[in-house]
Amino acid sequence: MPRIQPRSIRLRGLRFGENITFGDLKGTLTQFVNKMFGSDLKVRFRPSHFQFTEPSAEVDVQCFMCKGKGCRICKNTGWIELLGCGMVHPNVFKAVKYDAEKYTGFAFGMVLKD
Numbered sequence: 001m002p003r004i005q006p007r008s009i010r011l012r013g014l015r016f017g018e019n020i021t022f023g024d025l026k027g028t029l030t031q032f033v034n035k036m037f038g039s040d041l042k043v044r045f046r047p048s049h050f051q052f053t054e055p056s057a058e059v060d061v062q063c064f065m066c067k068g069k070g071c072r073i074c075k076n077t078g079w080i081e082l083l084g085c086g087m088v089h090p091n092v093f094k095a096v097k098y099d100a101e102k103y104t105g106f107a108f109g110m111v112l113k114d
Contacts, residue, residue, distance in 0.1 A: 009112040014088070016098075016105025022055065022087055025106035029085060033061050042068065044079065053086025053107055083110035 015028070026045060033043045042062040050056040059082050063074035070076035085108035090100035 007113070010109065011083075011112060012107070012109040014105060014107045016088060016093075016103055018102060018104075020087075020104045020106060022106070025085060025087065025108070028106075029059055029083070029108060033059070033082065037061055037064055045085075048084060048086075050084055050086055052089055052092050054089045056084065056086035059083050059085060059108075083108050085109075 013028075015024070030043050033041070041064060044060050045057040046060065048056045048058045060079040061082055062068045063071060063078055063080055065071050065073045066078065068078035070078050074080050085106065088105040088107055093100040093103055093105075
């Protein structure tokens with residue numbers, strides 16, 4: 001008997017180079033959210049923990065239905081969690097033989113469900 005599998009798309013990003021900062025991460029993801037949902041919605045970054053990034057954050061967008069007042073869509077919080085992100089941990093660079101003193105970077109990921 002065939003099983004019905006939920007469909008989902010994973011969206012991941014990685015940027016690394018010299019002098020990449022958490023400010024670059026915030027700017028990139030804020031611009032992404034503004035393009036996807038409109039610049040009239042607020043974006044927030046909450047501290048979190050992911051194994052390969054430090055510091056790490058969850059990115060939330062103000063609920064597009066209630067504009068932050070609270071509704072069924074956002075579970076009455078006013079916010080919708082979008083993705084996880086963070087600065088690539090120096091040990092990750094060391095593991096792939098990149099100079100962790102020279103290079104920094106950020107990563108993010110989200111799952112889009114049907």
